[in-house]
Structure formats: C-alpha cells, structure tokens
Amino acid sequence: MKQITFEHIYKLGIIVAENDLYRHYHYPKMLTRYDSNFIEFKTLPPLPEFQEAEVYLREYHLRKGQKHVKFYFPANIKPTGELVAYLIDMGYQVGFLELYAIQPKHFPLVKNNSDIDIQVVTDKSLEALLTLQYKHDLNYGSQFAGQKADLIKRQFEDQNIQQLLAFYKGTPAGYVDVIISNETAEIDNLTVDELYQNKGIGSRLQKYVMESFPEKTVILVADGEDTPREMYKKQNYQYHGFRYETQKVYLD
Template sequence: MLTFNETKRDAEHYLENARLTHYHTPSQLIKYYANYYEYKVMPTVEQFKEDIAAQQNFHLERGQQHLLFLFPENMELSDQLLALSRDYGFTLNKMELYKADTSQLTASCNPRVQIVEVLERGKAFNDFLVVCRESEIEYGEEFVELKRTTHTRDLMDPSVIQLIAYMDGEPAGKLEAILNKQTVELDDFYVRKVFQGRGIGSQLQHFVWERAGQRSVILIADGDDTARDMYQKQGYRKISERYELLKTE
C-alpha cells in the first residue's frame, strides 16, 4: 500500500520522538515544507498546545514566520483540535495522494506542443526557470530565488526529471518528477494561464507515464484544488489523505 512516506520530502531531519518528527532545514528557512512537525500519532489538545508553543519559539529564534503541522494519514481531527486550531488562527488543508491507473491513462496530442527534457544549463533550463517563476512569484521574490537554487541543484540529480513544454516555440508549462524504485511522483506541475486548456498538461504527464515503466505514478493534490477533478478524469484514484494545519504571520 502506497502512502505519503513514498512521496518527496525535501527537508532535513532535526529531532524525533515517539509522537512526532521535527523537520528543520537551515538552508530553506522560508519554505514551509522544509520546516514542520509531522505527527506519528494524533496529539491530545494539551500536547498540541505545547507543540504550538515549542515550534513557535523555535521558529521565532530563527526568524521564521510560519507554523506547520502534518497529521497522521487517514485520521480525522477531533472537534476539540479543530476548535483550538481556529482559536490560534490556523488554516486547515486536506492533502490527497493519488495513484494513476496506467491502463486508463490518456493524453491528447497537440502538434503545436513540444516537450523537452532539461538536461543541462542553457536555453531550455532558462525557459524552465521563467515558467517556474510565474508559478512561484505569489510567495515573493525570496521564495523564487530559493526555488531557483533548488531547481539548479535538481538539474544535477538523476532521480529528478525536469520538463519544459513549448507551444509554437513559447515556454508554456513545466513539470518535475521524482524517480524512485517503486514510484514516479509528479511534482511542481504548472501550465501558464495563457496556455491552459490546450492539452499541454496531459502531454507533460504522458512523457512521465512513458518513462515510468512498471513503476506506479503518484501525485499529491490539494483537496480544495479544482485540478483534482482533472486528475480523476485522467485515470488517477485517491489512495490516501491527510490533514495539515498552517499558520503564517
């Protein structure tokens, strides 16, 4: 059974006990999913209060302005935990893990679209960064620069696929995928707004599906994201979910 444990974790292990794991990544302080608590078991209300205080103090000492808690898979938060999270100003998110049914995967073919795998620095990588910037700028320039660093790092990682899609020669979309022994995870998937609805996303995915071979193709979708409906139509099915609480200053 595939779980969230099979998905990408770009975070450094800092501390672990019987209840939770604390991830802290000094080189990526502003990235939420590099600095957080992940629970092994559901906390009590009192434990969660203590964890909020501990993470808040830890982050404040390092100039960080967020709190993030990931809860055990396929477990609901109690009414008491939900009430406490609202009192503290957290936003509740449900993340869903999908697996592709490769026997049903389909993709349109637009002859105006070209998919290029980025293998080295040069025009394709620069175009890839242009599309990345459009998808990342809502989080600020500092985040864009951090992601530029990690994209450059990943360029040298054979387990990471970076794809750029062109439409009529213009950079139109991008996708990153992580190759593991049993899975291929779709990650950082984006089509520029002006090019949406033209089959670019499905052609990017089809490139990865062909590369996957016998490996399972998986992805994480936000439970409130309309893109999840597209994934379901393409042949993905939900296999797990988890709740997360995020607070930003």
C-alpha cells in the same frame, strides 16, 4: 497495485528532532518553503500535546528567522473537533491533501498536438525553466522566488529528479518535476502558465511521465479542496487516502 501511502511521498528536508509523537523536518537552504519546515505527527495529538509542539516549533522557527509554523497530521485520521476549533480560533489555515496513484498503462489516450513539445530540461533550457518558475513564484514574494530558483538549480543536478518543460509553439508554457524512486515516479510541481491553460499541456506533461516510466507506479498529492483532483479522477488515478495539514503565518 501495491498499497501506496504518504510514506512514498518525497520530503525535502532533514529530520532535526524526533520523539514518540512527531518528527520535525527542517531545510536550512530554503527557510521560506513551508512544505520543508514542519512537524509531522505520528499519532493524533491531544490538544495539550499539540500546544506543546506548537510552542516548540514557533520558538525554533523564531531562532531561524522563520515566520510560520506548519503541521501534518497522521494519514486517514481527522483531527478532533476540539483541535480544529482551537486551530481556527488561533488563526490557522486548515486543509487536507489527497493521495493518488496510477499504473501508466491506465492513463487515457492524449491527442497529439504539434503545437506542444515536452522536453527534459538540459543545460540549454534550464534558464527558460528558471524564468518561467520565477514569474509564478513571485506570487509568494521575491525572497521565496529567489530561494526557489536556487532549489531548481540543485534539483537539476539530482539524478533522482527529472525536470520537464512544456513549450507551446516554441514558448515555455508549463513544467513538472518527476521524483524517481525504485518503485514510484512522483509528479510534483505540475504547473501550466495561465496564458496557455486549457490547451492540453498538463495532460501532455503527464503522458510524457507515463511513457518515460511505464514500469513504475506514478503517484501525486492533490489539494483536497481544489479542482485538479477531479481531473486526476477522470484520468483514472486511484484514490489512496487523505492527510490533514494546518499552518499559520505570523505577521511579526
């Protein structure tokens, strides 16, 4: 397997500013999506330089009516103790992501279950996908859920994104987006409705991806402090590194 890095991960957003220290990504069509509106540091910033970037991004977002700031740090480098202490003191959330990859032939066998049906989303099933995702996205507010619905429709028209919908006994129960590039197929937004968890739906969605793209490296990013990462390890995904992130949401 060739070396997979975070540079292979799809970024939804455009670069609106860049210098030697960072790239600034912005996505005007969905201002509430934190993962599309952020600064990505090229090198680990000393605290004073982070603070300068912090002021810049906060002022930029205020002009756009955005209430958050988010930063990604360089891959495989832990922020300094001084920087972490500052972030915690200022009310930031600090976490890290882990990068995984697998060759489809190494994904374990998945037992067939006639109750589960995986389908590529079509004109006929798009509304079912929208309804299920809207239900889940309401956890982040109605504005976010509405903007996410518009994003799903745009991605439906994107030939480089395949949307999959899982049905359990005929009822929409889960979904995943597959972001397709020349060498990789990225699993993103993998979700199973809580009413249908522990039935093997997540594994069946992944298996469908493996069978659809047998010649590509399948990649994904997992929360470094969440339980799904343990599932990925058991499914033979290989660890390819970590990246720290931090964000803050302002109440005013």
